[in-house]
Amino acid sequence: MKNCKAPENQTTRRILLITGATALAVAFMVSLLQPVYAAQVTPPPVPGAIQVQAGEKAFFEGHATGTQNYICLPSGSGFAWVLFTPQATLFNDYDEQVITHFFSPNPDEDGIIRATWQHSRDTSTVWAMTIQSYSEPDFVAPDAIPWLLLDVRYAENGPTGGHKLTATTSIQRLNTSGGVAPLTGCASLTDVGNRAYVPYTADYFFYKVP
DSSP: OHHHHHHHHHHHHHHHHHHHHHHHHHHHHHHHHHHHHHHHTOOOOOOGGGOOOTTOEEEEEEEEEEEEEEEEEEETTEEEEEEEEEEEEEEOTTSOEEEEEEEEEETTTTTEEEEEEEETTTOOEEEEEEEEEEOOTTTSOTTBOOEEEEEEEEEEOOTTOOOSSTTOOEEEEEEEEEBOOOSSSOSSGGGTTOEEEEEEEEEEEEEEOO
16 A cells, blocks of 8 residues: 555655746746836936826836828918828837827817827727927937827727726827928929828827826
């Protein structure tokens, strides 16, 4: 009987050792990942003009890659490129798509077109209006679109109750590159209607009141 039980006991000990080691490894990984996630939502220094209000805290960040889309229209006595929408995808630090950015009608403002961000998974959506813009070279590259502070005008849960973005009160567009309207292609009547899709990148920080 002893000879029969020995292998069985050894197998049990091995299972317990493996289970314990696995649990320790998981706990160790979680402890490592926690500060990483916390560090993901740490906005860089910004000029005073686009700082958020006291009490607002960054809770979400997305790295945008896309285009600023312009159309040539009459302007005063001449012609000018006018932004008609951004078209961008926001990714997290692991290159996972998290948000889509575009212009759309705000249902809470009788369809006024606003900058829009929609979460890729739960489809919660926010509409925001620019309240401050900053383009000085101490922060913004000369060939980049301005940094912005936007005030959220409306937020909506996704159709299945998703709410990852609906607590948002303010949004910052920072660390921009590219996206500036072309210098050519919009100078005469024959240019009206021309479109330009200018690549850009930026970081968007989403704030809420805890």
